[in-house]
Amino acid sequence: MLLSAILLPVILAPFAYFFERWAKYLSLAAGAFVTLIGAIMWLKYPGHGFAFEEFYPIFPQWDFNLHLGVDALSIALITLTGIIAILVTLSSWNMPRQGAYFFLILVFLGAMVGVFASLNYLWFFIFWEFTLVPMFFHIGIWGAEQRIYAAVKFFLYTHLASIFLFLAILLIFINTGHFDFIAIKQSNIPLELQKVIWLLAFIGYAVKMPVVPFHTWLPDAHVQAPSPISVILAGLLLKMGAYGLLRWNIELFPQASKFFIYLMLAIGVITVFHAAFKALYEDHVKRMVAYSSINHMGLVLVALATLTAVGISASIYEMVAHALIISLMFMVAGYIHHITGTWYISQIGGGLMKKVPFIGVLYMLGALGALGFPGTAGFIGEVTAIYAAVEKFGWTMLVLPFSAVLTAGFFFWAIRRMIHGPESELVKKLHVHEIPWVERIPLMAYVALFVFLGIFPAILFNFINNYANTLGKVLGG
Amino acid sequence: MNCVIFSGLLFLSFGGLLVPIIGNLFKLSKEWILNLYMLVFLIAGLLFVYGFGNGHPLFPNLFTTDTVSLLMTLFVWFTGAVVLLTIYNTLKDVENLPEILGVFTISLSGAIMTLYANNFVSLLVALELMTIPSYYLILARLNIITLESATKYFFNGALATGFYLLGLMVIYSIAGSFEFSAVNKALASADHLGLIYFAFGFIALLAALGFKLSIAPFHFYAPDVYTGAPASVAAYLAGIAKSAAAIPIIRVFFEAFQFQKEDWAILLAILAVVTMTVGNLLALAQQNVARILAYSSVAHAGYLLVGFAAAASGLAVTGIVYQAAAYVLMKAGAFLIVTLLIYYYGIKTREQLRGFAKVNPFMALVFTILLLSLAGVPPTAGFIAKVYLFQAAVDAGMAWLAFIGLLNSAFAVAYYLWIIKEMYLEEPANISKPADTGFVIPTAAVGLLAALTILFGIWVTPIVKASLAFTQLLPF
DSSP: OHHHHHHHHHHHHHHHHHSGGGHHHHHHHHHHHHHHHHHHHHHHOOSSSOEEEEEEEEEGGGTEEEEEEEOHHHHHHHHHHHHHHHHHHHHTTTOSSHHHHHHHHHHHHHHHHHHHHBOBHHHHHHHHHHTHHHHHHHHHHHOOTTHHHHHHHHHHHHHHHHHHHHHHHHHHHHHHSOOBHHHHHHSOOOHHHHHHHHHHHHHHHHHHTTOTTSOTHHHHHHHHSOHHHHHHIIIIIHHHHHHHIIIIIITTOHHHHHHTHHHHHHHHHHHHHHHHHHHHHOOBHHHHHHHHHHHHHHHHHHHHHTOSHHHHHHHHHHHHHHHHHHHHHHHHHHHHHHHHSOOBHHHHOSOHHHHOHHHHHHHHHHHHHHHTOTTSHHHHHHHHHHHHHHHHHOGGGGGHHHHHHHHHHHHHHHIIIIISSSOOHHHHTOOOOOOOHHHHHHHHHHHHHHHHHHHOTHHHHHHHHHHHHHHHHHHHO | OBHHHHHHHHHHHHHHHHHHHHHHHHTOOHHHHHHHHHHHHHHHHHHHHHTTTOSOBOOTTTBOOOHHHHHHHHHHHHHHHHHHHHHHHHSTTOTTHHHHHHHHHHHHHHHHHHTTBOBHHHHHHHHHHHHHHHHHHHTTSOSHHHHHHHHHHHHHHHHHHHHHHHHHHHHHHHHSOOBHHHHHHHHHTOOHHHHHHHHHHHHHHHHHHHHHHTOTTSOTHHHHHHHHSOHHHHIIIIIIIHHHHHHHHHHIIIIITTTHHHHTHHHHHHHHHHHHHHHHHHHHTOOBHHHHHHHHHHHHHHHHHHHHHTTTSTTHHHHHHHHHHHHHHHHHHHHHHHHHIIIIIOOOBTGGGTTHHHHOHHHHHHHHHHHHHHHTOSSSHHHHHHHHHHHHHHHTTOHHHHHHHHHHHHHHHHHHHHHHHHHHTSOOOOOOOOSOOTTHHHHHHHHHHHHHHHHHHHOOHHHHHHHHHHHHHSOO
16 A cells, blocks of 8 residues: 555656646646545554555565555655645646656655655665655756756755765664664664764754754755745655654664754754744745744754653644645745745835735735744644743743744734735736636645644644654653 | 587677678678677577576686676676667768677677686686777777877776786786686785785786776776767776676685785775765866766776775675676766767767757656766665665775765766756757657667666665675685
8 A cells, every 4th residue: 555655656657747738637646645545544543553564575685675664653744745745736737847847746756655654764765865856857947046056956965965864874784784664673783873873864864854054955945946846845855854853863763862862952942043033034035934944843853852752742743734834835925926026025015915815815824824823733833842842941942932923023024014015116016917726725725724733733643642652751761 | 607608708709700791791781780780699698698507617717607797797788789789870970880890799798708707817818808899999980089099098908908917927926826716725825925926916906907997096098088989989998898897806806815805905995085086076077978977987986996995894795796787787878878969969068968858858868867876866776886885885894985985976966967957957058959860779778778777776686686696606
């Protein structure tokens, strides 16, 4: 079943290329298929450990086997992958050169499911690295003005980071003789070596998440990418980093994780505030959202750094919430650029609400979600993350809510300057393009989903609680 | 070498000898000559496949038969057929095409023979059989550039042979035999003076074989020769000949000079670091696509050396074999694409490649796959080769070497990616569509090589199994 979720998109990909007219429907079907698989697994998941395991021996002597298996964490993220794939396809309904575009989307989707489902570290790395290739072309071909610079920087930067992860994987294999998650977990690696491996892998994951000081590729890549691809980058690619950190570092090496607890915390807190201040300073609509995205991932890292059950479930929740909220913000920022022809808030100069109320309302809803307004998923994510941090590290962590204040600051300031107010010269002259109804669906779906999750957080929390508790016990004991 | 393989080799070399004569006698057209060569390749290939596990061993003192040589034979043979096809397509206008193809076939039989060499003399014979015809191949189109290239290659080859004979002489004077196993035995019982002699011989051999692999500081000829020669010939020299030479070098290092494993590791590691860094840095500075690939082949020789430096690890041989097998496919394939680019589109530099994906999407895709494999991006054979090589380095306690190698390969991505960037992301320059559509068949053939790099990036079993069986034969 898991293998079909990886292979089906990849097999459909060439068809999408050659039958250009059907490409988007194929992509939609593949997204729906992955969502369906995710939903089935969600419902049938026995509640603990790895389930739905599949084992395809390729070269057992070298432990090079495609070992697939999922637990609550992976199922939640695979389902998210499917949903985001559907919504991204709808958002890209009118993309130029659809054959190639959806070919790359489908290939990416397969690799993405592979990342979340693989229990073999080498296969995980293969999928992980391969996701760079479609993203490179997506950014480079369909991106904005600086797309080529951004695409090359994205590829080189993340590839360079991956060599640290790769070295960590090699060290693990040399010392245990295994790539397999379960086998590595059972083998005894000396603590000192664990720390080295942990740190090397952490660099790889930190770049992907990204956290300060490894975040500089993100604003370029996200800003230059077309909006649907920004959604994929923010909604899925960044999750890979957090997922890898949780699964392959914290879960695998609890002792080493405890040693690096303050490193993670420090980086997380610095990320949160650095990104928030950077966003405050930004005049670029999309760049502001990109920094807000880094800000949220910083919070995910802070929640992970607690290494408690509460913190881990908070971080998973925050990952999902971030995917939904930031995706909406990226799409809306893209539409604002599309409508006004400029990226800069100061050039737009206010009054968008009168001209394009749909976009204005969505921008405000997204901003409310991002700053953690009660009733949205952002609120639950931030509250639980901050609660976990305070519980573990004491009252000093009460500085974290101030980042929400900063977020509120830059988003409301942007709303004040761009959405509200009297119509500026530029906005008055605007010739408004209607957003096609197909592309409206995903926008409203994001809002519906994050509000739904914000009102019924238990749906996600109940599902991942067992995972977080088990892991929290291991880390606590 | 067993008799079936040997008959396949004879078929290749005599085919190369006789087909031009038959063509002249019967006034055959060029198409028919190609068909005859393809027939020769087909029969030789069937014999090679049949030779797996069948046949009586021949000349046990000169040649051996093992899984790696059999497997690499198939790789070299298949890639050789694709190169032959491309040489035919891009040198069609040359008058003595039948002879060029014949010389190529003979040289290829030499390349295959090196895979089996078990003795310093048979290795020399095989290497010369591979190298001497290639001087003629470089001169397929006689002009000042190919002349320079052929002269450089000739003098460097002669120098390498000189070093080889020097080392051979010294080793023979102590061991009293040319056989690898006998040399190994003599080493085990050598006294202090004997060891010094052996060390001297080893260094001379290292220099000679370093020329063949284009290891720094013996790499200076490589870029000039590979860019000066017709690119299809460069595909043979850089892709097939170099990889084929890697297998006997495994035997020389691991079988004959077993003693060097720890003692020489640091020297080889430094050579590896220098070679890959020099290759990658110089490749970054190039404009000419063939030159980029030429310098990248120097860098790949460096990765190969990582395997030799990590000889203490049991994974090293697998890494070297995997790298050699992957390298045949991807390097020869990439050079063949360059051949087609030059011949059909007149594209030589990166800038001229702008927007090429819109002109010929299939060729661009094949080139992209091959470049990604060279860069070591999964799931390709190049990636698995790097996994094994760097794993061996970590296993041998040289994690620093693995780290430098990985850093190098990460920086190397820049110039491969740059070519891909020019093809896909930039707006098209004025690339005129060729009137001749003869590129379709060779491109499809190179596409097969690209498909194989992906296949062996996932299905690692055949190569790794073969090399593990081979490792057990070596005296560890």
